[in-house]
Amino acid sequence: MNDKQVHGMNAAKLAKKVLKQTPIFILDVRNESDFNDWKIEGENVHIINVPYFELLDGVDEILDQIPDDQEVLVVCAKEGSSKFVAEQLVESGKQNISYLIDGMKSWSEYIEPVKIANLKDGGTLYQFIRLGKGCLSYMVISNGEAAVIDAVRTTAVFEDFAKENHAVIKHTLDTHLHADHISGGRQLAEKTGGSYWLPPKDATEVVFHYEKLEESSHLVVGQTEINIQPIYSPGHTIGSTSLIIDNQYLLSGDILFVKSIGRPDLAGKAEDWVADLRTTLYERYKQLSEDLIVLPAHFGTIAELGDRGQVAARLGDLFKENPGLNIHDESEFRRTVSENLPPQPNAYQEIRQTNMGKISPTTEEQREMEIGPNRCAVHDDKTK
Template sequence: IDFAKEKGVTITHVFDTHLHADHISGGRVIAEKTKATYWLPPKDAEEVVFDYQPLEEGNDIIIGNIKIRIQPIYSPGHTIGSTSFIVDDQYLLSGDILFIDSIGRPDLAGMAGDWVGDLRKTLYSRYNALSKDLIVLPAHFMIIDELNDDGSVGKKLSTLFAENHGLNIVDEAEFRHLVTGNLPPQPNAYQEIRETNMGKINPDEEKQREMEIGPNRCAIR
Protein backbone atom coordinates (compact mmCIF):
# COMPACT_ATOMS: atom_id res chain seq x y z
CA ILE A 1 0.00 0.00 0.00
CA ASP A 2 2.86 2.36 0.83
CA PHE A 3 4.58 1.46 -2.45
CA ALA A 4 1.42 2.31 -4.41
CA LYS A 5 1.18 5.67 -2.64
CA GLU A 6 4.84 6.35 -3.37
CA LYS A 7 4.23 5.69 -7.08
CA GLY A 8 1.00 7.68 -7.16
CA VAL A 9 -1.15 4.75 -8.28
CA THR A 10 -4.40 3.28 -7.00
CA ILE A 11 -4.74 -0.41 -6.16
CA THR A 12 -7.91 -1.62 -7.88
CA HIS A 13 -7.20 -5.35 -8.31
CA VAL A 14 -5.39 -7.94 -6.16
CA PHE A 15 -4.47 -11.37 -7.58
CA ASP A 16 -3.35 -14.61 -5.99
CA THR A 17 -2.00 -17.32 -8.29
CA HIS A 18 -3.21 -20.04 -5.90
CA LEU A 19 -4.22 -20.75 -2.33
CA HIS A 20 -0.87 -20.59 -0.55
CA ALA A 21 0.28 -23.20 1.97
CA ASP A 22 3.77 -21.84 2.64
CA HIS A 23 2.99 -18.26 3.62
CA ILE A 24 0.02 -16.15 4.67
CA SER A 25 -1.20 -14.13 1.72
CA GLY A 26 -1.66 -10.43 2.22
CA GLY A 27 -4.01 -10.30 -0.76
CA ARG A 28 -7.31 -10.29 1.09
CA VAL A 29 -6.16 -7.69 3.63
CA ILE A 30 -4.87 -5.39 0.86
CA ALA A 31 -8.14 -5.80 -1.04
CA GLU A 32 -10.17 -4.98 2.07
CA LYS A 33 -8.10 -1.90 2.94
CA THR A 34 -8.13 -0.50 -0.61
CA LYS A 35 -11.61 -1.75 -1.63
CA ALA A 36 -9.94 -3.50 -4.56
CA THR A 37 -11.30 -6.56 -6.35
CA TYR A 38 -9.72 -9.75 -5.02
CA TRP A 39 -9.16 -12.50 -7.60
CA LEU A 40 -8.58 -16.14 -6.66
CA PRO A 41 -8.67 -19.38 -8.71
CA PRO A 42 -12.07 -20.94 -7.93
CA LYS A 43 -10.74 -24.53 -7.83
CA ASP A 44 -8.56 -23.49 -4.90
CA ALA A 45 -11.33 -21.47 -3.27
CA GLU A 46 -14.02 -24.05 -2.63
CA GLU A 47 -13.57 -23.76 1.15
CA VAL A 48 -12.91 -20.01 1.48
CA VAL A 49 -15.34 -18.08 3.63
CA PHE A 50 -15.06 -14.65 1.99
CA ASP A 51 -16.10 -13.06 -1.30
CA TYR A 52 -13.77 -13.11 -4.29
CA GLN A 53 -13.85 -12.90 -8.08
CA PRO A 54 -13.06 -16.16 -9.91
CA LEU A 55 -9.74 -16.02 -11.72
CA GLU A 56 -10.27 -18.22 -14.77
CA GLU A 57 -8.62 -18.76 -18.13
CA GLY A 58 -10.51 -16.95 -20.88
CA ASN A 59 -11.55 -14.15 -18.54
CA ASP A 60 -8.91 -11.51 -19.31
CA ILE A 61 -8.72 -8.49 -17.03
CA ILE A 62 -7.99 -5.00 -18.35
CA ILE A 63 -6.59 -2.57 -15.79
CA GLY A 64 -6.32 1.21 -15.79
CA ASN A 65 -6.43 3.90 -18.42
CA ILE A 66 -3.33 2.57 -20.19
CA LYS A 67 -4.92 -0.88 -20.60
CA ILE A 68 -2.69 -3.38 -18.86
CA ARG A 69 -3.91 -6.80 -19.98
CA ILE A 70 -3.80 -9.68 -17.49
CA GLN A 71 -4.39 -13.04 -19.21
CA PRO A 72 -4.97 -15.91 -16.74
CA ILE A 73 -3.49 -19.27 -17.79
CA TYR A 74 -4.81 -22.30 -15.89
CA SER A 75 -1.67 -24.13 -14.76
CA PRO A 76 -2.41 -26.76 -12.10
CA GLY A 77 0.23 -28.92 -10.48
CA HIS A 78 1.38 -26.98 -7.43
CA THR A 79 -2.27 -26.76 -6.42
CA ILE A 80 -5.34 -27.90 -8.33
CA GLY A 81 -6.25 -24.28 -9.06
CA SER A 82 -2.82 -22.76 -9.77
CA THR A 83 -3.15 -20.02 -12.35
CA SER A 84 -0.36 -18.10 -14.10
CA PHE A 85 -0.66 -14.64 -15.65
CA ILE A 86 0.55 -13.37 -18.99
CA VAL A 87 0.94 -9.60 -18.72
CA ASP A 88 0.70 -7.57 -21.94
CA ASP A 89 2.01 -10.53 -23.98
CA GLN A 90 5.47 -9.89 -22.49
CA TYR A 91 5.72 -11.43 -19.05
CA LEU A 92 4.71 -14.80 -17.59
CA LEU A 93 4.08 -14.62 -13.85
CA SER A 94 4.48 -18.31 -13.07
CA GLY A 95 3.59 -18.27 -9.38
CA ASP A 96 4.92 -21.44 -7.76
CA ILE A 97 4.77 -23.69 -10.85
CA LEU A 98 8.06 -22.81 -12.57
CA PHE A 99 11.20 -21.23 -11.13
CA ILE A 100 14.54 -20.33 -12.70
CA ASP A 101 16.36 -23.53 -11.73
CA SER A 102 13.55 -25.71 -10.36
CA ILE A 103 9.88 -26.62 -10.68
CA GLY A 104 6.95 -26.48 -8.26
CA ARG A 105 6.11 -29.26 -5.83
CA PRO A 106 2.62 -30.80 -6.05
CA ASP A 107 2.12 -32.02 -2.49
CA LEU A 108 1.30 -29.11 -0.19
CA ALA A 109 -2.28 -30.36 0.08
CA GLY A 110 -1.10 -33.97 0.38
CA MET A 111 -1.90 -34.75 -3.26
CA ALA A 112 1.52 -35.39 -4.84
CA GLY A 113 0.57 -38.66 -6.52
CA ASP A 114 -2.61 -37.16 -7.95
CA TRP A 115 -1.21 -33.81 -9.05
CA VAL A 116 2.14 -34.82 -10.56
CA GLY A 117 0.37 -35.52 -13.86
CA ASP A 118 -1.16 -32.02 -13.80
CA LEU A 119 2.27 -30.56 -13.08
CA ARG A 120 3.81 -32.31 -16.09
CA LYS A 121 0.94 -31.30 -18.37
CA THR A 122 1.27 -27.67 -17.29
CA LEU A 123 5.02 -27.53 -17.81
CA TYR A 124 5.40 -29.76 -20.86
CA SER A 125 2.18 -28.90 -22.74
CA ARG A 126 0.57 -25.66 -21.57
CA TYR A 127 3.80 -23.73 -21.04
CA ASN A 128 5.44 -25.31 -24.08
CA ALA A 129 2.64 -23.90 -26.24
CA LEU A 130 3.27 -20.33 -25.07
CA SER A 131 5.56 -17.83 -26.77
CA LYS A 132 9.15 -18.65 -25.85
CA ASP A 133 9.89 -14.90 -25.82
CA LEU A 134 7.89 -14.41 -22.63
CA ILE A 135 9.96 -13.32 -19.65
CA VAL A 136 9.23 -15.74 -16.81
CA LEU A 137 8.89 -14.00 -13.44
CA PRO A 138 8.56 -16.64 -10.69
CA ALA A 139 7.26 -16.02 -7.18
CA HIS A 140 10.46 -17.21 -5.46
CA PHE A 141 14.10 -18.10 -5.96
CA MET A 142 16.10 -20.78 -4.17
CA ILE A 143 19.74 -19.78 -4.45
CA ILE A 144 21.59 -16.54 -5.14
CA ASP A 145 22.84 -17.89 -8.48
CA GLU A 146 19.32 -17.49 -9.88
CA LEU A 147 19.51 -13.69 -9.61
CA ASN A 148 20.34 -11.59 -12.65
CA ASP A 149 23.16 -9.06 -12.45
CA ASP A 150 20.66 -6.30 -11.63
CA GLY A 151 19.13 -8.33 -8.78
CA SER A 152 15.98 -9.27 -10.68
CA VAL A 153 14.65 -12.83 -10.94
CA GLY A 154 13.53 -13.67 -14.45
CA LYS A 155 14.55 -15.34 -17.70
CA LYS A 156 13.06 -16.00 -21.12
CA LEU A 157 10.88 -19.08 -21.32
CA SER A 158 13.12 -20.34 -24.14
CA THR A 159 16.13 -20.19 -21.79
CA LEU A 160 14.32 -22.18 -19.12
CA PHE A 161 13.29 -24.88 -21.61
CA ALA A 162 16.95 -25.12 -22.60
CA GLU A 163 18.50 -25.02 -19.12
CA ASN A 164 15.98 -26.02 -16.42
CA HIS A 165 16.40 -29.76 -15.73
CA GLY A 166 12.77 -30.08 -14.64
CA LEU A 167 11.63 -29.13 -18.16
CA ASN A 168 13.84 -31.67 -19.90
CA ILE A 169 12.85 -35.08 -18.57
CA VAL A 170 11.54 -37.01 -21.56
CA ASP A 171 10.45 -40.11 -19.69
CA GLU A 172 7.23 -39.53 -17.75
CA ALA A 173 8.03 -42.22 -15.16
CA GLU A 174 11.39 -40.58 -14.48
CA PHE A 175 9.65 -37.22 -14.08
CA ARG A 176 7.12 -38.73 -11.68
CA HIS A 177 9.95 -40.26 -9.62
CA LEU A 178 11.87 -36.97 -9.54
CA VAL A 179 8.85 -35.12 -8.26
CA THR A 180 7.40 -37.58 -5.76
CA GLY A 181 10.71 -39.10 -4.61
CA ASN A 182 12.52 -35.86 -3.79
CA LEU A 183 9.97 -33.87 -1.84
CA PRO A 184 11.46 -31.58 0.81
CA PRO A 185 9.79 -31.43 4.23
CA GLN A 186 6.39 -29.73 4.41
CA PRO A 187 6.54 -26.06 5.45
CA ASN A 188 5.92 -25.28 9.10
CA ALA A 189 2.21 -25.14 9.99
CA TYR A 190 1.22 -25.52 6.34
CA GLN A 191 -2.32 -26.67 7.17
CA GLU A 192 -2.88 -23.72 9.52
CA ILE A 193 -1.53 -21.40 6.84
CA ARG A 194 -3.97 -22.83 4.28
CA GLU A 195 -6.87 -22.38 6.71
CA THR A 196 -5.78 -18.80 7.41
CA ASN A 197 -5.76 -18.08 3.68
CA MET A 198 -9.24 -19.62 3.42
CA GLY A 199 -10.45 -17.26 6.14
CA LYS A 200 -11.35 -20.18 8.43
CA ILE A 201 -9.03 -19.07 11.22
CA ASN A 202 -7.72 -15.61 12.09
CA PRO A 203 -4.47 -15.83 14.07
CA ASP A 204 -3.01 -12.64 15.50
CA GLU A 205 0.16 -11.11 14.05
CA GLU A 206 2.45 -12.81 16.57
CA LYS A 207 0.96 -16.21 15.76
CA GLN A 208 1.24 -15.51 12.02
CA ARG A 209 4.95 -14.74 12.38
CA GLU A 210 5.41 -17.97 14.31
CA MET A 211 3.56 -19.95 11.59
CA GLU A 212 5.77 -18.55 8.84
CA ILE A 213 9.13 -19.28 10.52
CA GLY A 214 11.39 -21.34 8.28
CA PRO A 215 12.46 -21.42 4.63
CA ASN A 216 10.17 -21.35 1.63
CA ARG A 217 9.71 -24.90 0.36
CA CYS A 218 7.73 -24.64 -2.87
CA ALA A 219 10.34 -26.05 -5.24
CA ILE A 220 11.91 -29.32 -6.42
CA ARG A 221 15.26 -29.47 -8.22
Protein backbone atom coordinates (compact mmCIF):
# COMPACT_ATOMS: atom_id res chain seq x y z
CA MET A 1 0.00 0.00 0.00
CA ASN A 2 1.24 3.45 -0.83
CA ASP A 3 0.11 5.47 2.18
CA LYS A 4 1.29 8.69 0.56
CA GLN A 5 -1.63 8.53 -1.84
CA VAL A 6 -4.19 8.64 0.99
CA HIS A 7 -4.70 12.25 2.01
CA GLY A 8 -6.86 13.77 4.67
CA MET A 9 -9.19 16.63 3.76
CA ASN A 10 -10.20 19.03 6.51
CA ALA A 11 -13.67 20.48 6.95
CA ALA A 12 -12.56 23.93 5.79
CA LYS A 13 -11.44 22.59 2.39
CA LEU A 14 -14.63 20.57 2.05
CA ALA A 15 -16.71 23.64 2.89
CA LYS A 16 -14.97 25.62 0.13
CA LYS A 17 -15.83 22.90 -2.38
CA VAL A 18 -19.46 22.78 -1.26
CA LEU A 19 -19.84 26.57 -1.40
CA LYS A 20 -18.12 26.80 -4.81
CA GLN A 21 -20.24 23.86 -6.04
CA THR A 22 -17.11 21.92 -7.00
CA PRO A 23 -18.04 18.33 -7.98
CA ILE A 24 -17.07 15.78 -5.36
CA PHE A 25 -18.06 12.15 -4.78
CA ILE A 26 -18.58 11.10 -1.15
CA LEU A 27 -18.56 7.57 0.20
CA ASP A 28 -20.19 7.71 3.63
CA VAL A 29 -19.40 4.59 5.66
CA ARG A 30 -21.52 5.34 8.73
CA ASN A 31 -24.49 3.19 9.70
CA GLU A 32 -27.51 3.60 7.45
CA SER A 33 -29.64 5.18 10.19
CA ASP A 34 -27.00 7.83 10.94
CA PHE A 35 -26.60 8.55 7.23
CA ASN A 36 -30.34 8.91 6.67
CA ASP A 37 -30.59 11.23 9.67
CA TRP A 38 -27.81 13.61 8.57
CA LYS A 39 -25.37 13.80 5.70
CA ILE A 40 -23.16 16.17 3.72
CA GLU A 41 -25.16 17.99 1.07
CA GLY A 42 -24.31 20.27 -1.82
CA GLU A 43 -25.27 21.24 -5.36
CA ASN A 44 -22.54 19.07 -6.92
CA VAL A 45 -22.12 16.55 -4.11
CA HIS A 46 -22.82 12.98 -5.17
CA ILE A 47 -23.02 10.73 -2.14
CA ILE A 48 -23.56 7.03 -1.47
CA ASN A 49 -23.79 5.13 1.81
CA VAL A 50 -22.07 1.78 2.35
CA PRO A 51 -21.75 0.95 6.07
CA TYR A 52 -18.25 0.22 7.29
CA PHE A 53 -19.13 -3.24 8.58
CA GLU A 54 -19.94 -4.27 4.99
CA LEU A 55 -16.39 -3.36 3.95
CA LEU A 56 -14.42 -5.14 6.65
CA ASP A 57 -13.53 -7.96 4.24
CA GLY A 58 -12.55 -5.60 1.45
CA VAL A 59 -13.84 -3.01 -0.99
CA ASP A 60 -13.94 -5.10 -4.17
CA GLU A 61 -17.74 -5.20 -4.31
CA ILE A 62 -18.04 -1.39 -4.44
CA LEU A 63 -15.18 -0.57 -6.80
CA ASP A 64 -17.53 -0.20 -9.75
CA GLN A 65 -19.46 2.46 -7.77
CA ILE A 66 -16.36 4.58 -7.17
CA PRO A 67 -15.64 6.98 -10.06
CA ASP A 68 -12.21 7.36 -11.59
CA ASP A 69 -12.78 10.82 -13.06
CA GLN A 70 -13.46 12.92 -9.94
CA GLU A 71 -12.30 13.46 -6.40
CA VAL A 72 -13.54 10.88 -3.89
CA LEU A 73 -13.94 11.63 -0.17
CA VAL A 74 -14.58 8.88 2.37
CA VAL A 75 -16.51 9.97 5.45
CA CYS A 76 -17.33 8.40 8.82
CA ALA A 77 -18.24 9.66 12.27
CA LYS A 78 -14.79 10.43 13.69
CA GLU A 79 -12.17 9.51 11.02
CA GLY A 80 -10.81 6.02 11.78
CA SER A 81 -13.19 3.96 9.64
CA SER A 82 -13.01 6.33 6.67
CA LYS A 83 -9.22 6.35 6.69
CA PHE A 84 -9.16 2.56 6.68
CA VAL A 85 -11.60 2.36 3.75
CA ALA A 86 -9.70 5.07 1.85
CA GLU A 87 -6.51 3.05 2.20
CA GLN A 88 -8.31 -0.04 0.93
CA LEU A 89 -9.54 1.86 -2.12
CA VAL A 90 -6.02 3.07 -2.91
CA GLU A 91 -4.64 -0.42 -2.49
CA SER A 92 -7.25 -1.59 -4.99
CA GLY A 93 -5.98 0.84 -7.58
CA LYS A 94 -8.24 3.84 -7.08
CA GLN A 95 -6.72 7.32 -7.22
CA ASN A 96 -7.58 10.78 -5.94
CA ILE A 97 -8.96 9.30 -2.70
CA SER A 98 -9.08 11.20 0.59
CA TYR A 99 -10.83 10.94 3.94
CA LEU A 100 -12.50 13.62 6.07
CA ILE A 101 -10.21 14.54 8.94
CA ASP A 102 -12.05 14.06 12.26
CA GLY A 103 -15.11 12.90 10.33
CA MET A 104 -18.62 14.27 10.69
CA LYS A 105 -17.59 15.59 14.09
CA SER A 106 -15.47 18.21 12.36
CA TRP A 107 -18.10 18.87 9.68
CA SER A 108 -20.64 19.61 12.41
CA GLU A 109 -18.40 22.28 13.94
CA TYR A 110 -16.85 24.05 10.97
CA ILE A 111 -17.92 27.70 10.51
CA GLU A 112 -17.45 29.83 7.39
CA PRO A 113 -17.74 33.66 7.70
CA VAL A 114 -19.43 35.53 4.83
CA LYS A 115 -19.72 39.29 4.47
CA ILE A 116 -23.36 40.38 4.16
CA ALA A 117 -23.00 44.11 3.67
CA ASN A 118 -21.40 47.40 4.56
CA LEU A 119 -23.63 49.30 6.96
CA LYS A 120 -24.15 53.02 7.25
CA ASP A 121 -21.30 55.08 8.69
CA GLY A 122 -18.66 52.45 8.06
CA GLY A 123 -20.00 49.42 9.92
CA THR A 124 -20.01 45.87 8.52
CA LEU A 125 -22.36 42.91 8.98
CA TYR A 126 -21.11 39.33 8.71
CA GLN A 127 -22.89 35.98 8.69
CA PHE A 128 -21.17 32.88 10.11
CA ILE A 129 -22.38 29.72 8.41
CA ARG A 130 -22.15 26.40 10.23
CA LEU A 131 -22.64 24.29 7.12
CA GLY A 132 -22.86 20.88 8.77
CA LYS A 133 -25.44 21.93 11.35
CA GLY A 134 -27.41 24.64 9.56
CA CYS A 135 -26.71 27.25 12.25
CA LEU A 136 -26.24 30.92 11.36
CA SER A 137 -24.53 33.45 13.63
CA TYR A 138 -23.86 37.13 13.02
CA MET A 139 -21.33 39.81 13.87
CA VAL A 140 -21.71 43.56 13.58
CA ILE A 141 -18.44 45.51 13.56
CA SER A 142 -18.29 49.30 13.83
CA ASN A 143 -15.55 51.67 15.01
CA GLY A 144 -13.54 48.98 16.75
CA GLU A 145 -16.50 47.40 18.54
CA ALA A 146 -18.41 44.21 17.76
CA ALA A 147 -21.65 42.49 18.69
CA VAL A 148 -22.22 38.79 18.09
CA ILE A 149 -25.73 37.39 17.67
CA ASP A 150 -26.69 33.72 18.19
CA ALA A 151 -23.11 32.56 18.70
CA VAL A 152 -22.50 28.82 18.65
CA ARG A 153 -20.41 27.14 21.33
CA THR A 154 -17.14 27.09 19.34
CA THR A 155 -16.40 30.68 20.22
CA ALA A 156 -12.78 30.90 19.00
CA VAL A 157 -13.97 31.67 15.47
CA PHE A 158 -15.67 34.86 16.72
CA GLU A 159 -12.76 35.90 18.93
CA ASP A 160 -10.27 35.40 16.10
CA PHE A 161 -12.43 37.18 13.53
CA ALA A 162 -12.96 40.19 15.78
CA LYS A 163 -9.23 40.35 16.48
CA GLU A 164 -8.40 40.17 12.77
CA ASN A 165 -10.75 43.09 12.21
CA HIS A 166 -9.31 45.10 15.12
CA ALA A 167 -12.57 44.99 17.07
CA VAL A 168 -13.45 44.27 20.71
CA ILE A 169 -16.59 42.23 21.34
CA LYS A 170 -18.81 44.42 23.52
CA HIS A 171 -22.10 42.52 23.28
CA THR A 172 -23.29 38.97 22.68
CA LEU A 173 -26.99 38.31 22.14
CA ASP A 174 -29.22 35.27 21.79
CA THR A 175 -32.52 35.83 20.02
CA HIS A 176 -34.02 33.07 22.17
CA LEU A 177 -33.09 30.14 24.41
CA HIS A 178 -31.76 27.65 21.86
CA ALA A 179 -32.77 23.99 21.90
CA ASP A 180 -30.91 22.48 18.95
CA HIS A 181 -27.41 23.72 19.69
CA ILE A 182 -25.42 24.96 22.65
CA SER A 183 -25.07 28.72 22.74
CA GLY A 184 -21.64 30.28 22.96
CA GLY A 185 -23.03 33.71 23.82
CA ARG A 186 -22.48 33.68 27.55
CA GLN A 187 -19.06 32.04 27.28
CA LEU A 188 -17.98 34.54 24.64
CA ALA A 189 -19.12 37.48 26.77
CA GLU A 190 -17.20 36.13 29.76
CA LYS A 191 -14.04 35.74 27.68
CA THR A 192 -14.20 39.20 26.16
CA GLY A 193 -15.65 41.18 29.06
CA GLY A 194 -18.77 41.97 27.05
CA SER A 195 -22.42 41.94 28.05
CA TYR A 196 -24.61 38.89 27.40
CA TRP A 197 -28.21 39.62 26.37
CA LEU A 198 -31.12 37.18 26.49
CA PRO A 199 -34.91 37.68 26.25
CA PRO A 200 -36.17 37.66 29.87
CA LYS A 201 -39.25 35.54 29.06
CA ASP A 202 -36.88 32.77 27.98
CA ALA A 203 -34.65 33.24 31.00
CA THR A 204 -36.97 32.41 33.90
CA GLU A 205 -34.89 29.33 34.79
CA VAL A 206 -31.35 30.52 33.96
CA VAL A 207 -28.88 30.50 36.82
CA PHE A 208 -26.50 33.23 35.64
CA HIS A 209 -26.54 36.99 35.18
CA TYR A 210 -27.71 38.40 31.85
CA GLU A 211 -28.89 41.68 30.39
CA LYS A 212 -32.55 41.76 29.41
CA LEU A 213 -33.06 41.78 25.66
CA GLU A 214 -36.45 43.41 25.18
CA GLU A 215 -38.06 46.14 23.14
CA SER A 216 -37.03 48.86 25.57
CA SER A 217 -33.36 47.86 25.18
CA HIS A 218 -31.11 50.14 23.16
CA LEU A 219 -27.91 48.56 21.92
CA VAL A 220 -25.33 50.54 20.01
CA VAL A 221 -22.18 49.16 18.41
CA GLY A 222 -19.39 51.64 17.80
CA GLN A 223 -19.39 55.40 17.92
CA THR A 224 -21.30 55.54 14.65
CA GLU A 225 -24.39 54.10 16.37
CA ILE A 226 -25.18 51.02 14.38
CA ASN A 227 -28.47 50.49 16.17
CA ILE A 228 -29.73 47.03 17.07
CA GLN A 229 -33.45 47.29 17.70
CA PRO A 230 -35.13 44.35 19.48
CA ILE A 231 -38.62 43.32 18.30
CA TYR A 232 -40.57 40.93 20.53
CA SER A 233 -41.63 38.05 18.27
CA PRO A 234 -42.80 34.99 20.24
CA GLY A 235 -43.85 31.68 18.74
CA HIS A 236 -40.74 29.51 18.49
CA THR A 237 -40.23 30.24 22.18
CA ILE A 238 -42.22 32.54 24.45
CA GLY A 239 -39.30 35.00 24.54
CA SER A 240 -38.19 34.92 20.89
CA THR A 241 -36.94 38.37 19.93
CA SER A 242 -36.01 39.54 16.45
CA LEU A 243 -33.45 42.25 15.81
CA ILE A 244 -33.45 45.05 13.27
CA ILE A 245 -29.96 46.27 12.41
CA ASP A 246 -29.35 49.62 10.77
CA ASN A 247 -33.00 49.75 9.64
CA GLN A 248 -32.03 47.37 6.85
CA TYR A 249 -31.66 43.86 8.22
CA LEU A 250 -34.11 41.69 10.17
CA LEU A 251 -32.43 39.00 12.24
CA SER A 252 -35.41 36.69 12.65
CA GLY A 253 -33.89 34.07 14.94
CA ASP A 254 -35.82 30.81 14.59
CA ILE A 255 -39.18 32.46 13.85
CA LEU A 256 -38.80 32.85 10.08
CA PHE A 257 -36.49 31.05 7.68
CA VAL A 258 -35.93 31.45 3.96
CA LYS A 259 -37.98 28.38 3.00
CA SER A 260 -39.97 27.66 6.16
CA ILE A 261 -41.10 28.92 9.56
CA GLY A 262 -40.16 28.12 13.15
CA ARG A 263 -41.66 25.24 15.10
CA PRO A 264 -43.42 26.04 18.39
CA ASP A 265 -42.98 22.76 20.27
CA LEU A 266 -39.41 22.56 21.61
CA ALA A 267 -40.42 23.53 25.14
CA GLY A 268 -43.43 21.22 25.10
CA LYS A 269 -45.89 24.07 24.56
CA ALA A 270 -46.87 23.79 20.90
CA GLU A 271 -50.58 24.30 21.54
CA ASP A 272 -49.91 27.37 23.67
CA TRP A 273 -47.47 29.01 21.25
CA VAL A 274 -49.17 28.42 17.90
CA ALA A 275 -51.23 31.59 18.28
CA ASP A 276 -48.12 33.59 19.18
CA LEU A 277 -46.32 32.22 16.13
CA ARG A 278 -49.15 33.19 13.80
CA THR A 279 -49.45 36.66 15.33
CA THR A 280 -45.72 37.28 14.92
CA LEU A 281 -45.59 36.09 11.32
CA TYR A 282 -48.92 37.31 10.01
CA GLU A 283 -49.35 40.54 12.00
CA ARG A 284 -46.14 41.81 13.60
CA TYR A 285 -43.88 41.08 10.66
CA LYS A 286 -46.53 42.46 8.29
CA GLN A 287 -46.09 45.86 9.95
CA LEU A 288 -42.38 45.90 9.11
CA SER A 289 -40.87 47.24 5.90
CA GLU A 290 -41.03 44.70 3.08
CA ASP A 291 -37.55 45.86 2.06
CA LEU A 292 -35.92 44.47 5.20
CA ILE A 293 -33.47 41.68 4.43
CA VAL A 294 -34.30 38.63 6.54
CA LEU A 295 -31.30 36.91 8.12
CA PRO A 296 -32.41 33.78 10.03
CA ALA A 297 -30.59 31.81 12.72
CA HIS A 298 -30.78 28.55 10.74
CA PHE A 299 -31.19 27.14 7.27
CA GLY A 300 -32.76 23.84 6.34
CA THR A 301 -30.96 22.74 3.17
CA ILE A 302 -27.95 23.78 1.14
CA ALA A 303 -30.36 25.08 -1.52
CA GLU A 304 -31.09 28.08 0.73
CA LEU A 305 -27.54 29.39 0.32
CA GLY A 306 -26.98 32.18 -2.19
CA ASP A 307 -24.21 32.59 -4.72
CA ARG A 308 -21.68 33.71 -2.10
CA GLY A 309 -22.86 31.19 0.48
CA GLN A 310 -25.07 33.70 2.30
CA VAL A 311 -28.56 32.89 3.59
CA ALA A 312 -30.79 35.92 3.14
CA ALA A 313 -34.08 37.02 1.55
CA ARG A 314 -36.18 40.15 1.24
CA LEU A 315 -39.14 40.11 3.65
CA GLY A 316 -41.62 41.13 0.95
CA ASP A 317 -40.48 38.24 -1.23
CA LEU A 318 -40.92 35.78 1.63
CA PHE A 319 -44.51 36.92 2.12
CA LYS A 320 -45.08 35.94 -1.50
CA GLU A 321 -42.98 32.78 -1.73
CA ASN A 322 -42.53 31.18 1.71
CA PRO A 323 -45.27 28.53 2.12
CA GLY A 324 -45.35 29.04 5.90
CA LEU A 325 -46.42 32.66 5.39
CA ASN A 326 -49.28 31.71 3.07
CA ILE A 327 -51.48 29.43 5.16
CA HIS A 328 -54.44 31.77 5.39
CA ASP A 329 -56.86 29.51 7.23
CA GLU A 330 -56.07 29.72 10.95
CA SER A 331 -57.12 26.15 11.75
CA GLU A 332 -55.00 24.84 8.87
CA PHE A 333 -52.05 26.86 10.16
CA ARG A 334 -52.53 25.35 13.62
CA ARG A 335 -52.55 21.84 12.19
CA THR A 336 -49.49 22.52 10.06
CA VAL A 337 -47.29 23.77 12.89
CA SER A 338 -48.49 21.39 15.60
CA GLU A 339 -48.88 18.11 13.69
CA ASN A 340 -46.56 16.18 11.40
CA LEU A 341 -43.53 17.95 12.81
CA PRO A 342 -40.04 16.58 12.09
CA PRO A 343 -38.25 14.71 14.88
CA GLN A 344 -37.14 16.90 17.74
CA PRO A 345 -33.43 17.77 17.89
CA ASN A 346 -31.10 15.25 19.48
CA ALA A 347 -30.73 15.80 23.23
CA TYR A 348 -32.73 19.03 22.98
CA GLN A 349 -33.80 18.93 26.64
CA GLU A 350 -30.18 18.58 27.75
CA ILE A 351 -29.19 21.38 25.37
CA ARG A 352 -31.83 23.67 26.89
CA GLN A 353 -30.59 22.77 30.38
CA THR A 354 -27.03 23.59 29.31
CA ASN A 355 -28.11 26.93 27.86
CA MET A 356 -29.85 27.71 31.15
CA GLY A 357 -26.60 27.05 33.01
CA LYS A 358 -28.14 24.15 34.98
CA ILE A 359 -25.73 21.50 33.70
CA SER A 360 -22.13 21.74 32.51
CA PRO A 361 -21.31 18.90 30.10
CA THR A 362 -17.75 18.35 28.93
CA THR A 363 -16.67 19.50 25.48
CA GLU A 364 -16.98 15.97 24.12
CA GLU A 365 -20.43 15.58 25.68
CA GLN A 366 -21.52 18.86 24.13
CA ARG A 367 -20.24 17.69 20.75
CA GLU A 368 -22.24 14.48 21.01
CA MET A 369 -25.36 16.35 22.13
CA GLU A 370 -25.28 18.48 19.00
CA ILE A 371 -24.65 15.75 16.43
CA GLY A 372 -27.35 15.80 13.76
CA PRO A 373 -29.17 18.28 11.53
CA ASN A 374 -30.98 21.51 12.34
CA ARG A 375 -34.58 20.72 13.30
CA CYS A 376 -35.93 24.12 14.32
CA ALA A 377 -38.26 24.50 11.35
CA VAL A 378 -41.69 23.29 10.34
CA HIS A 379 -41.11 21.16 7.23
CA ASP A 380 -44.09 19.28 5.89
CA ASP A 381 -45.76 19.15 2.50
CA LYS A 382 -47.03 22.71 2.92
CA THR A 383 -43.76 24.30 3.98
CA LYS A 384 -41.02 22.56 2.01
